Every structure is written in structure tokens, then in C-alpha cells.
Amino acid sequence: MSAYEELLARAEADPGVVGLILSGSQARGTAGPHSDHDVFVVVPEHDGRWVTSLTPALDTAVLTVDELADVSDRWARYAYRGAVVLLDRLGGRISSLVEAQATLAPAEVDAFVREQLDGYINFVYRAAKSRRDGHADLARLDEIEAGPWLLWTLFALHGRVRPYNKYLRWELERYPLPAPWTAERLIAEPPSAWFTELERLARARGFGDVVDGWDDLSLLRSVSP
Incomplete structure (x- = not known):
């Protein structure tokens, strides 16, 4: 036995x-x-x-x-x-x-998204400024830090807890999110590439005020597809 x-x-x-x-x-x-x-x-x-x-x-x-x-x-x-x-x-x-x-209760969704979305914007904004100023190595570090904030925000917006990296593919194959949020793209693309899509989703779910709390995000919108 x-x-x-x-x-x-x-x-x-x-x-x-x-x-x-x-x-x-x-x-x-x-x-x-x-x-x-x-x-x-x-x-x-x-x-x-x-x-x-x-x-x-x-x-x-x-x-x-x-x-x-x-x-x-x-x-x-x-x-x-x-x-x-x-x-x-x-x-x-x-x-x-x-x-x-x-899973996340509605009150938890609100708290998680507000905290995590603000953190995500903070790090991708720092990365964008470092790239603008010619510091690609420092931008890479901020991109790495932005990753967890991106995933927490994305899954919280759907009432779910963030999967461990090991199970990201399993999670999205078993419980897929609407396009374009696929595991392969989330793994392959840098967090800053998702800014426009995440902003659109956050605004649709009622969190536009978090985005609008930042003065000027044109630098992010200029590089995000």
C-alpha cells in the first residue's frame, strides 16, 4: 500500500x-x-x-x-x-x-482589480519610460515585475484567482477566457503588449477610473497594439 x-x-x-x-x-x-x-x-x-x-x-x-x-x-x-x-x-x-x-466573491473582485490593475500600469509605465530613455535592460526588469500584476488583474476581472505559472496552460485549456486571452500569447508576449486590451476590458467591467487615475498613458498606448 x-x-x-x-x-x-x-x-x-x-x-x-x-x-x-x-x-x-x-x-x-x-x-x-x-x-x-x-x-x-x-x-x-x-x-x-x-x-x-x-x-x-x-x-x-x-x-x-x-x-x-x-x-x-x-x-x-x-x-x-x-x-x-x-x-x-x-x-x-x-x-x-x-x-x-x-473563486472570487464580487467584493473581492473589486478590491483585487483596483489594486492589481494599478500595479500593472505602474510597472509597464516604468518599462516604457526606460525603453524611451535607452535603458532596455531596466525595462526588461520592469516587464518581469509587471507579469504577476497582469495575470492577477486579468483573472480577477473574470472572478477567478490567478493560476500558478505551472498551471497557466491547464487553466486556459480547461477554463478558457474569451479571445484574445490565450495561454500561448500570455506566455510569449511581454506584459506591456497587453495594455490596450486590458484597458478595454477594465473599462467594460467598470474600472475605468483606475486607468484614469494616471495622468498620461499615451506612451503605453503608442506601443500597445
């Missing part, structure tokens, strides 16, 4: 375990020969019987129900996208909490 199978059997036999969640590549169907199993074990409280552990074959994270309900760690949230609930002894609550982690 593998370590994963032993974990499942132990959790099934323990009434103190209220939820079991499979995450990562095994849940998303992208596992390779070196992939491990990533499992969240949900308990009412930490009592020492279940502990978080990391091994080459099995990563086990132990959470309380309250910790599973906490969506404040935005980077951790994509772990629940495509996750499989293996055990739910709370009448569907575990599944609901997993869904809440993997």
Missing part, C-alpha cells in the same frame, strides 16, 4: 477527520512520473494526532475548518482550483469552502 493509500485509509477510519482534499497535479490530471500527492486533511482543531508533513511521495497539510475558510492568503488559493474533495463529513461545507477558495 502506498503512502497516499495509507493516508486515505487512516482518514476514513478517523471520525475526527471532517474533510480530505486532493490538490496539485494529481487532482488536475497533469501528474508526471515525478509528481507527488498533495492532500489537505481538515480537522475541527489541531490536537497533534494529524501533523503537516512533506515527503517525496506525499505532501500532507493539516487545516482546521476555520483555516480552510480563511481566504486571506491569496497565493494559496489556487491550490484549491481543480481540487477533488475526497471526504466531506460536514454535509457539503468542505466542498463549499474549497469553491470559495478557488
